[in-house]
Amino acid sequence: xxxxxxxxxxxxxxxxxxxxxxxxVHHDDAxxxxxxxxxxxxxxxxxxxxxxxxxxxxxxxxxxxxxxxxPQHPHRGFETVTIARRGFIxxxxxxxxxxxxxxxxxxxxxxxxxxxxxxxxxxxxxxxDNPVELFxxxxxxxxxxxxxxxxxxxLWSHRVPVHEVVDERGLKSTVTVVAGAFxxxxxxxxxxxxxxxxxxxxxxxxTLKLSANATLTLPPAKAGSNRVLYFFRGETLHVSGxxxxxxxxxxVEADAPCVLKNGAAEAEVLVLQGRPIGxxxxxxxxxxxxxxxxxxxxxxxxxxxQFGGWPFDRDDPxxxxxxxxxxxxxxxxxxxxx
Numbered sequence: 001x002x003x004x005x006x007x008x009x010x011x012x013x014x015x016x017x018x019x020x021x022x023x024x025v026h027h028d029d030a031x032x033x034x035x036x037x038x039x040x041x042x043x044x045x046x047x048x049x050x051x052x053x054x055x056x057x058x059x060x061x062x063x064x065x066x067x068x069x070x071p072q073h074p075h076r077g078f079e080t081v082t083i084a085r086r087g088f089i090x091x092x093x094x095x096x097x098x099x100x101x102x103x104x105x106x107x108x109x110x111x112x113x114x115x116x117x118x119x120x121x122x123x124x125x126x127x128x129d130n131p132v133e134l135f136x137x138x139x140x141x142x143x144x145x146x147x148x149x150x151x152x153x154x155l156w157s158h159r160v161p162v163h164e165v166v167d168e169r170g171l172k173s174t175v176t177v178v179a180g181a182f183x184x185x186x187x188x189x190x191x192x193x194x195x196x197x198x199x200x201x202x203x204x205x206x207t208l209k210l211s212a213n214a215t216l217t218l219p220p221a222k223a224g225s226n227r228v229l230y231f232f233r234g235e236t237l238h239v240s241g242x243x244x245x246x247x248x249x250x251x252v253e254a255d256a257p258c259v260l261k262n263g264a265a266e267a268e269v270l271v272l273q274g275r276p277i278g279x280x281x282x283x284x285x286x287x288x289x290x291x292x293x294x295x296x297x298x299x300x301x302x303x304x305x306q307f308g309g310w311p312f313d314r315d316d317p318x319x320x321x322x323x324x325x326x327x328x329x330x331x332x333x334x335x336x337x338x
Contacts, residue, residue, distance in 0.1 A: 002240035003220075003227075003253035011230060011247050013053075018226035018251065019276035020195050020203065022078060022288060023138035026232055026270075030058035031068065031087070031130040034123030038318055039066045041126070064316055068132075069120035071316035074307055075111035076298045077146045077288040079139045079194055081205060082107045083178060087132030088124060088325075092317040093117035094308040095330035097152045100319050104157030105337070106178055110191045112141070112148040114298070114307035122318045135270060137205065139195060142277050143290050148193040154327045156337035161185035171214035173262075180204025180273065182219070195277060202254075204273040210234075210262040218258040218271070227254040227273040234267025 009016055014025040035041040044061065048054070052061035061068045069090075082089065088102040093109075094116040101107055109117065123130040141148075161177040163185045177187045179196050180203055190196035196203035202222045210216055221227055229250045231237050237244050238261040244250060246267075252258050254273060280290045287298040301307070326336045 001256065002259040003256035005240055005242055005250060005252055007251040008244065009249045011232065011249055015230055015249055017137075017272060018228055019278065019281075020140045020201070020274045021137060021272050022140050022281070022283070024230070024270070024272065025136050027136070028133045029060055029068070029121070029131065031121070031123050031132055032059075033128060034126050034130055037066050038122040038124060038321060039064075040068070040123060064120060067120045067122055067316060067318050069316065070118060071120070072116050072118045072310055073286055074114060074116045074302050075286045076114045076302075076307075078111055078141050079191070080107075080109045080111070081137040081139055081178070082109075082119070083135040083137070083205075083207070085133040085135070087130060087134075088122055089134065090120045090122050090318045091117060092312055093152065094306070094310060095150060095152060096311055097328060097330050098317075098319065099154060099327040100323055100325050101154060101327070102325065104160065104176075105325065106155040106160060108153045108155060108191055108194070110141070110148065110151035110193055112146070112150045112193065114301060114305075115150040116307050116310055118316055120316050120318050122321070124321050137272065138288075139203070140277055140281065140288060141193070142195060142198075143279055145193045145195075146289060151191040151193065152330060153191050154335075155188045156325075158338055159188050161187055165216055167215040169213075169215075171211045173208060173210045173214050173216040175216075176207040178205040178207070180206070182206060195274070200275065202273065202275045204271060206271040208260070208269040208271065210260065210267045210269070212262060212264050212266055214262050216260045218260065220256050221254040221273055222275060223255040225254040225273055225275045227252050227258070227271065229258075229260075230270040230272070232268060232270060234263065235265040236263030237261075237267050237269070238263075
């Protein structure tokens, strides 16, 4: 018997999530060719530069004024999991870490007691369009770990398992396993103080791609976990026998197998799952704590220390156009994906 559907909600911007997740945004921007500064080779007239979220012409500048993206900003008390599906993200942070990642790479950043970072989307191609697609997922930290030291980690795409499933009619689906094992496929470990690293947290982050008319069954999770399916690309998806249109989040019983039957177009689904942390959540902008006093303390600490200060000469650093994917860690060591 397939899992019961518990709730359905339209996908907005951002997407509503369930404990232990706080937030999920699907950025999908059809950027044009890049100019000399790796910004859009197009007029920015009519955009609210510095706060451009309208999607004019199919893309947004976000908080960037030359290069699209998010110049330096602080976080405390949670983690960001960024799945870069297309295009590139240039990361810089107050630990001194830097990276350019994309093409299926995942960055997992524990903000802990406080970090400042920037996330810019360099348009590196001058002779072709520069589409950028990513998920940014905010995963909460329990009270015991909200003030841990920040931690930077990269999960390069070649280390992220992709599991292929063939149904009884020979139709294929794939499951990209960012967190939480699937069919014996183990992803790279999450940061050490993450809720995902806790015993019995049952955290899973999977992206599913189903061929037209394919069937895929998700295995049961632990009783008491939350599981939400975000159907963001395709036409129609049947979940436990009930048909849903694209653009909905579907909460299902976690501790029963969940049968997905796709419609006539290829479909994609993001699955977020985990045992709730079950603590008070008080959020103010980039800070997520357990009480109003802790939020006030976060603002005071940031004003006093800038969470270690910003070690770069601009708020929106980007790496050289010719730079490939790489990561420079806080200890100065560097790596590139194979």
